[in-house]
Amino acid sequence: MKKIHILLIEDNKLVRDGIATRLKKQPDMLVVAAEGNREKILMRIKKHNPDIALLDLGLGHQNSLQVAELFKKDFQEVKVVVMGLIPPESDIFEFVRLGVSGFILKDATVSEFIKTIRSVYQGNYILPAHLTDSLFSQIVEHAINRFKPSVIDESFRMTKREKQVIELIYDGSTNKEIAQKLNISTSTVKSHVHKILEKLAINTRFQIAKHVNLHNPDKTTTGTD
DSSP, X not given: OOOEEEEXXXXXXXXXXXXXXXXXXXXXXXXXXEEOOHHHHHHHHHHHOOSEEEEETTOSSXXXXXXXXXXXXXXXXXXXXXXXXXXXXXXXXXXXXXXXXXXXXXXXXXXXXXHHHHHXXXXXXXXXXGGTTHHHHHHHHHHHHHSOHHHHHHHHTOOHHHHHHHHHHHTTOOHHHHHHHHTOOHHHHHHHHHHHHHHHHHSIIIIIHHHHHHHOTTOOOOOOO
């Protein structure tokens, strides 16, 4: 059985050891390193080539966003999962822009924790269930407000239904209102929004910036992150 190689980034040793102990009990998981120091993190990534990096949201001596940016810049093949209490929505948007694959709240059960790691390893994007209703819509709306829907459509090859959802979000519709207008369930709307978010998160910095410059050369992108 191929094991999921995990790098654990947590500066609290007690928490780090506790999580590592739990993960080591899983037959399909291998904690290749557990670190809280940024310099050592770089060494561990290069040495062990992990599949998943579990990143503590509240690193004491370095900003977790900076560490996520490090992965985005130099180690894109590593899937990053952020652990912590609910971060501000602006931080979540930044993490998504940096290619983070998921979030695990620290009050999650062990089974939820393990399930998230496996799901991300399989290529999925994960947020806690109670955040998916409003948060996905707000993130997508933030992107749409900064970059015209036509630019997003062209850049990310949205499906016909996804384009309809984008337009309705752009018009200010909630998930429930979108469901009513398109005659689909709210859960289906959430699924579409999730897919849209995945596409927006892939290469947002490069593809959107490129297309905004091509289609709107005089436009300056502003917004509250």
